[in-house]
Amino acid sequence: MSTSPAGPQMPADGLLSAARRNLRELAHGLSHASHPSTPLLANAPKRWQRLLPYGVVLALASIFIPVTITNLTTQYSVPGALAGALGVAQAAPLLMLAHRPLQAWWIIFPADILGALVLLAQPAEPHDVWPWTPPVIVAYLFLLLALGLREIRRTVIAVWAVTGATGAVLHLIAPDRSSGSALLLTILGGVVLVIGGAVRERGVAQRRLAEQETISEAERAQRTLLEERTRIARELHDVVAHHMSVITVQADSAPYRISGLPKAAEEEFAAIAAAARESLGEMRRLLSVLRSEGTEGDRAPQPGLSRLQQLVEATVRAGLPAELTLSKDLGEVPPAVDLSAYRIVQEALANVVRHAPGARTRILVATAQGYLIVLVVNGPATAPGSPLETSGTGHGLVGMRERVRLTGGTLDTGRLPDGGFRVAARIPLPPATAPSAHLPPEEP
Known part of the structure; x- marks a missing residue:
């Protein structure tokens, strides 16, 4: 069988081209x-x-x-x-x-x-x-x-x-x-170049690792922020959806509860009910996008200040001495502020358990000059053994700041001279609604 003349030259051509490229x-x-x-x-x-x-x-x-x-x-x-x-x-x-x-x-x-x-x-x-x-x-x-x-x-x-x-x-x-100095320089030069190259590549690897850790930390903080925003949006949706449902029911039932309504008033109530149902449907569609999966926990009633006592009792049972002080003049707190205050206390107590086990903790929730004040102060760790976490990522504080910012308030956190920690939130409250003035009865 004859061999193609181009066949034996192909490997040589490939070697030559590779050599020229190198x-x-x-x-x-x-x-x-x-x-x-x-x-x-x-x-x-x-x-x-x-x-x-x-x-x-x-x-x-x-x-x-x-x-x-x-x-x-x-x-x-x-x-x-x-x-x-x-x-x-x-x-x-x-x-x-x-x-x-x-x-x-x-x-x-x-x-x-x-x-x-x-x-x-x-x-x-x-x-x-x-x-x-x-x-x-x-x-x-x-x-x-x-x-x-x-x-x-x-x-x-x-x-x-x-x-x-x-x-x-x-x-x-x-x-x-x-x-023999030419051979000596070639050998010693190769050793020196290997040492210098190894040091250089090690430095490059360390810089890349530090850059990657910085990027990963920033991504984790951003992800925490987005997750907290998603949860806030979902919780606020549930609160607003409740009020929209009430508006819909009241507008639909108004013609049956109030007799003698003029035709224009009935049409106005019907338009209000239709707009409320449409808004409720839009929010439900938004909720389906925000939720990664529909769990029963997502549909559970949202906690508030009324459940702080249960939260503190559960923390005490976990081995953390905590004292709760609730002002008696809290009155009616908006649902968004109510939920945010609960979440702030919840995250602050979780941080104490992780970073300062056994530390005595005091929680104060009160109103002052149109603001809801939430203060969580803990002392240094007193429980034997090392903390569950020696250094935190700060993502919990990111979530607390995001909640307070979205409600128009301020958050102050920092270490205390005795080794403890302080979390202080100041959330504005809406002015109290004045009672509606009663119109005088019409003249017969």
Whole structure:
């Protein structure tokens, strides 16, 4: 069976295209920095930490410029002017390591190659290190460390590959002069790049984890807020639906309860009943959207201040000493305010149970100057053992604030000097409705 001529070439073409693609990526990594020109540790919380990289690179340049020049002139007999130019080119760009290490590499590495070629023209000594001199090796390792801390993996691999390949080429040019420093720099450079890359990737992972935790916390707070709004809307719907039902029944039955109504009045009552039924139907449709599932708990009567005593008694049975003080002049409280006050006390007691088990707690509900005051104060935890929760998310406080805000009130929470906690809500009450004035009887 004959083989198609295109068949055997397909794997080779694929390998060549993959090699070209990888080479393009490596070249792009060498020519484009993967980070903005912001200094290393630019986001550090303390000023001395932000200035530390500048101090390090200044010290490196101050050390390696004279050391490199001295090494070239004394050990390799390079003329002073040429040694000074090479020393500055090989060591002065170390000042750029704090913010532009890749650009510094583009200056230092060609200068190192030029220095190796210059040394090749000098007389060989038995103990000469070539192609890379000791100051070049040490300074280049600092450069590679800065690259590993700032650049992505593709860039550092490209730098390491170019360094190793250049060292191999220089070794082939003059194998009798080579002292193994090219291989040494390749090995040590790979180790330094791995260490720097590991530190960099660990820092990136920690930043991403912190960002994700912040986002998750914000999402949880937003979800708690939405759930609380949904529950408030559902509870308010139930309260309003009751009054709308009463209006509907009263408007429908008015012609039968009141005799002698004119035709226009009967039509007006019929229109009121029809509008009330339509509004009631709209609210029921809204409730079906708000409820995730229709449970019997959703249809249960909503609690209020009349059930605070039962709530406190249940809390006392759970092991929390609590005292309830209800003002005797509460009078008629609007259903929305009644429900909000109950929920605030309920959430405050739940927080005491979770965070301060055994703490003595006092609850006060009273009216003052047209406001309903709800105050829950607890002392420090006294029960043995650790709290059920050592640190809260604050979502319960978010729900309480949302309830108070929707009723036009204010909420004040905070820790007390003795280690306790205070929750104080101030909810406005509508002015009392004045009794209707009786009209005088009509003249016969």
